[in-house]
Amino acid sequence: MKHVLCAVAGATALFISAPSFAQTTLTIATVNNGDMIRMQGLTNEFTAKNPDITVKWVTLEENVLRQRVTTDIATKGGQFDVLTIGTYEVPIWAKKSWLVPLDKLGADYDVGDLLPKIKDAVSVDGKLYAAPFYGESSMVMYRTDLFEKAGLKMPDSPTWDFVVDAAKKLTDKNGGTYGICLRGKAGWGENMAFLTAMSNSFGARWFDEKWEPQFNSPEWKKTLTTYVNLMKEAGPPGASSNGFNENLALFNAGKCAMWIDATVAASFVTNPKESKVADKVGFALAPNTGLGKNANWLWAWSLAIPAGSKKVDAAEKFIAWATSKDYTKLVASKEGWANVPPGTRTSLYQNPEYQKAAPFAKMTLASIDAADPNKPTVKPVPYVGVQYAAIPEFQGIGTSVGQQFAAALSGSSTVDAALAAAQSSTEREMKRAGYIK
Amino acid sequence: MARMVTTQRKVISTAAAWLVGFLIFFPILWMVLASFKTELEAFAIPPSFLFFHWTTENYVTVQERSDYLHHALNSILIAGGSTLIAMLIAIPAAWSMAFSPTKRTKDILLWMLSTKMMPPVGVLVPIYLIYRDFGLLDTRTGLIFILCLGNLPIVIWMLFTYFKEIPKDILEAARMDGATIGRELVYVLTPMAIPGLASTLLLNLILAWNEAFWTLNLSTLEAAPLTTFIASYSSPEGLFWAKLSAASTLAIAPILVLGWFSQRQLVRGLTFGAVK
Numbered sequence: 001m002k003h004v005l006c007a008v009a010g011a012t013a014l015f016i017s018a019p020s021f022a023q024t025t026l027t028i029a030t031v032n033n034g035d036m037i038r039m040q041g042l043t044n045e046f047t048a049k050n051p052d053i054t055v056k057w058v059t060l061e062e063n064v065l066r067q068r069v070t071t072d073i074a075t076k077g078g079q080f081d082v083l084t085i086g087t088y089e090v091p092i093w094a095k096k097s098w099l100v101p102l103d104k105l106g107a108d109y110d111v112g113d114l115l116p117k118i119k120d121a122v123s124v125d126g127k128l129y130a131a132p133f134y135g136e137s138s139m140v141m142y143r144t145d146l147f148e149k150a151g152l153k154m155p156d157s158p159t160w161d162f163v164v165d166a167a168k169k170l171t172d173k174n175g176g177t178y179g180i181c182l183r184g185k186a187g188w189g190e191n192m193a194f195l196t197a198m199s200n201s202f203g204a205r206w207f208d209e210k211w212e213p214q215f216n217s218p219e220w221k222k223t224l225t226t227y228v229n230l231m232k233e234a235g236p237p238g239a240s241s242n243g244f245n246e247n248l249a250l251f252n253a254g255k256c257a258m259w260i261d262a263t264v265a266a267s268f269v270t271n272p273k274e275s276k277v278a279d280k281v282g283f284a285l286a287p288n289t290g291l292g293k294n295a296n297w298l299w300a301w302s303l304a305i306p307a308g309s310k311k312v313d314a315a316e317k318f319i320a321w322a323t324s325k326d327y328t329k330l331v332a333s334k335e336g337w338a339n340v341p342p343g344t345r346t347s348l349y350q351n352p353e354y355q356k357a358a359p360f361a362k363m364t365l366a367s368i369d370a371a372d373p374n375k376p377t378v379k380p381v382p383y384v385g386v387q388y389a390a391i392p393e394f395q396g397i398g399t400s401v402g403q404q405f406a407a408a409l410s411g412s413s414t415v416d417a418a419l420a421a422a423q424s425s426t427e428r429e430m431k432r433a434g435y436i437k
Numbered sequence: 438m439a440r441m442v443t444t445q446r447k448v449i450s451t452a453a454a455w456l457v458g459f460l461i462f463f464p465i466l467w468m469v470l471a472s473f474k475t476e477l478e479a480f481a482i483p484p485s486f487l488f489f490h491w492t493t494e495n496y497v498t499v500q501e502r503s504d505y506l507h508h509a510l511n512s513i514l515i516a517g518g519s520t521l522i523a524m525l526i527a528i529p530a531a532w533s534m535a536f537s538p539t540k541r542t543k544d545i546l547l548w549m550l551s552t553k554m555m556p557p558v559g560v561l562v563p564i565y566l567i568y569r570d571f572g573l574l575d576t577r578t579g580l581i582f583i584l585c586l587g588n589l590p591i592v593i594w595m596l597f598t599y600f601k602e603i604p605k606d607i608l609e610a611a612r613m614d615g616a617t618i619g620r621e622l623v624y625v626l627t628p629m630a631i632p633g634l635a636s637t638l639l640l641n642l643i644l645a646w647n648e649a650f651w652t653l654n655l656s657t658l659e660a661a662p663l664t665t666f667i668a669s670y671s672s673p674e675g676l677f678w679a680k681l682s683a684a685s686t687l688a689i690a691p692i693l694v695l696g697w698f699s700q701r702q703l704v705r706g707l708t709f710g711a712v713k
Contacts, residue, residue, distance in 0.1 A: 027657060032672040037502070056658055059502075061671035064653055071561060071654060077569045079657045245676060249480040274477060274676070 024314040025054045029069055030084040031062050031301065035134050035341040038331060039322055045330060046321050053314045062189070066395075073098045073306045081311045082318060083304050085130060087121040087373065090302065091390045094124040100305040100312055101127045105320040113325065113345050115365075121373045122302050130302035131323040134264075135343025137367035138197060138296045140284040141251065141269055142258045143277060146170055146177070157285040157294070160201065160226060163258065167234035170257035179234030181256035182227070185243040186406040188398025193297055193387040194260065195405060196398075199223040201288045201295040203378040206389050206426075211382055211435040215401075215423035224415045228408050240410035252276060260286055260295070263367055266360035267338060283363035285370060291378045297387035298371035300343065343368055393433045400425050465689070472496070472682035479679040495683035503666055505687055512662035513691070514577055515652070516645035519584035523592045523641055524634075526585075531596035532626070536605065546597065549590040557587070557650050568655060575657040583655065584645045592641050599633025600626075635702040639695075646692045663688040 030036045036059070043055045058080070060068060065084070072079045073093065085093070093099050105111070105128075111119070114132060122130040140163070142154055152166050167179030183194040196206065204219035214220060231239050236250055244261055248268055251259045252275040259265070272278040286296035303322060305315045321327060328340040328348055337357035340348065342364060348354050349365045358364075376386040383389035388398060401422040408418035430436050470486070471479045478489045499505065534542045564583070565574070573579030603626065611625045627634075649664040656665060667688050670681040696703065 032669055032677065040502070058657055058661075058665075059669035060653075060665070061668050064668050064671075068654060071565055075562060075565050075569060077565060077574055079574055245480070245672075248676070252477075253481070 023052060023054060024311050025056060026081045026311060026314055026318055027056050027058060027079065028082040028084075028303075028318070029058045029060065029065060029080045031065055032059050033301065034339075036084065036301070038335065038339065038341075039133070042327075042330060042334070046318060049321075050314075050317060053317065055318065076306075076308050078306075078308065078310075080306060081309050081315045083306060084133070084301055085304050087298065087300050087302070088385060088388050088390055088394070090122045090130045090304070091124050091384055092392055093304075094127075094129040098307050099129045100307055100309065100315075101129055102131055102305070102316065102319065103127065104316055105131065109320050109324060110347075113347050115344060115346055115368055117298060117368055117371060117373070118300050118344055121298055121300055130304035131319045132300040132302045132344040133323055134341035135298070135300035135368060136262045136264045137298050137343070137364065137371050138194070138261055138286050139263050139266075139363055139367045140258055140260050140286060141266060142282050142284065143170075143254075143256075143280050144282040145277075145280040146257045147282070154282060154284050158287050160287045160289050160295075163287045164226065164230050164234075167230060167258060171234040176255055178236045178250075178256055180230060180258045180260070181236055181242065181247040181250050182231060182239070182260060183243055183247065184231065184235075184239040184406055184409050185241055185246075186399065186402040187243075188388065188395050188402060190243050190402060191406055191409075192398045192402040193299075194295075195223065195227065195402075196387045197286065197297040198227060198295040200293045200377050200386065201286070201291065202226070203289070203291045203293075205377040205379055205381045207381060207383065207430075207435075209380055209382050211430055213423055213426035213430060215419045215426065220419060221415065224405060224408060224419060227405075228415055231409055240406045262299070263343065263360065263364040266364065267342075267358065270359065283360050285363065285367055293376075293378055294367075294370045296367045296371050298368065298373055299387070391435075393429060393435075397426050397429050400429075465693075468682045469686050471679055472686045474679050476676035476679045479682065480676055495679045496687070498680055499670070499683050499687065503669065503684075505666065508661060508663045508666040509687075509691065511577060511656075511660055512646060512664075512688075515580045515584060515660070515662050516642050518577070518581040519588065519645045520638060520641045522581065522585045523588050524638060527589060527592040527596050527637075528634075531593050531600055532622070534593075535597050535600035535603075536608065546594065549593055553587075553590050561654060565655070574655060575660050577660045579655055580652055580660055580662070583651045584648055587648070587651065588641050588644055591644070592637055595637045595640070596630075596633065599630055599637070603629050632702060632705045635699070636705070639699055639703050643692060643696070 030040075040057050040059070043057075047053060047055060066089075069080065069083050069085065070089075071077070073083070090099070094101075111128065115135065118132045118135040119128070122128060122132055140154070140158065147154055147166070147170075150166075150169050152169065154166075155162065163180070169179070171177065171179035183191045185191055199205070199220060202219050202223040204217060204223050205214050208214055236242070236255065242250070244265070247256070247259055247261060248265055250256050251265075251269055254277050259269075266281075266283060269275050269281050270278050275281075286294045288294045303319045305312055305319070309315060323344065325345060325347055328345065331340045332353070337351075337354045340354065342348070342358070342361075349361055355361050371386045373384050373386050376384070381389075383391060385394075388394050404413065404418040404421045404425070407413035408415050413421070427436070472495055473491045473493065474485075474489050475492055475494070478485060534546065568574045568579055571579075573582070607629075608621055608625060611621050616625065647664075649668075652662050652664045653668060656662065667681070667684050670677055670684040
């Protein structure tokens, strides 16, 4: 009996003296992109180092996620502890005080290593409000074999004149090869991402300094005319329903001589498992017209903490882990350097192993460097954002303008009519929102 | 001679029926086929119909990445729960309106239907706030409640029209024979209304199973049904059709099987009631 009592007392003492972990569960909302799925797969590495934290994932389609997360953060619903958001949301949400500033990511986080343009895009007034997980710009991907056959040489930084001319020469509609594939599907993140970036290179802008819409300007007319004519002459049929994935499939099947889209696509088009033309792809900066701006955008999926979260410490730990230099090394050791999340850290682009594994690394970095979210256009503008204007109204306005432009591309409207409709609908919306009288 | 024409006609009408059936079923068939393709083949132009490299890789990936059973159980509980509660409320409501109508019955019915005309996103924020304050976000109870409310107008309308077709004289005869309201409901009304009740129940179950707006917006993890499971397989950058097809095939499988076994009731009910 005595032994039993001793054993019970001993066990109790042991139980009391053992460190008790208060288990914190982090709910992380994210999009279904390759890099994010990879991060989910590596969660165990994080929880092994932080046994007091459990991680649960909510993966949603981009637009669903945006709506879901916006509702939750605006109502302070508290359903998520870490959010995956884009560069569009960061400045808007930070100004509304919806995000926790990330100034406690740890001494070895090395904020100075983040690519300056990407860091700018996720900071407001010099404070980091989201940690970039992967970043991207856009660039020209082209078929080196077709260019060689036609006796053309792609410059590192081509002009629109060159691209238009080459696209026409490389088009062989009977043979099923098209000179250029571009986004045509309507949406603020679809055709308008491309067209807004393209318009920047033509000297156009969405709004002047007083928030007056500028679709009646000659620069916009030139942008849209060039785009529509180019796609009619050298684009694939049914281009007005093509987005990133459709063009990716066309390019990988060898049907496009050029494709201007996200730098992230470079790893897909050079992957022999996915692409028929993997060894015949070259890269160049997005085109310009000599005005000092290229037609490339800037985007970063980033991790942020909603204000009012009760698990800020654990969330910070997770964000610091997922966006650290060590995380890229972890991915490289498990899945190879070609699969590490690109576009966020200077050190990655200086890494010779990465440069060897990713032939597109140099051009990706040059493209990111060529975009400036704080000064996106030739003429001054009152907004930040390269392929969008970071105001809450932009999603609605951008999609409605995108529909007008898609109609001009499909031929159900003209360039002039589309621009006039875009001007009037944007004016109406900006008046309603109180930007202009 | 006449007999031959009839046979010929039969053959033609049977062939036409099969053709129409095939056309209607084709999207589902295409989805099932795509779920057995690789991502590249799912996106290939021109698409291959049957002669491709069959693989179950997508199903394995979906199983690895998501907890299908958790989502399926949520779907069953949410769709089943909301349907049962809706039926419990709707049967007495429709019964009273069909057999003891007042001056305002028609107005009430129209008012009920009018609530379906408002786009749900219009009330998303108020409902979200109420759910937040009552702790109903990401709970099955919360989803059962909202789906039940959302489907009630349709359920009441359907039952009302089925009940209206039952001759009042039969009920009167039962009353003359001394039947109480309870006995009248159980022994006279119910047997006659069973096809209508069954098809309403099934249609409501399908509506609740497929409901995507509220289930996506009010659930996160614990209560997330199959709609969130599907939504996690669509991607803006990268190929996803094959995996999305595999997830969708898994998501519709239970309701497809249920529909298959109950098609007789479903068709019978649908051809004599409100939605004929």
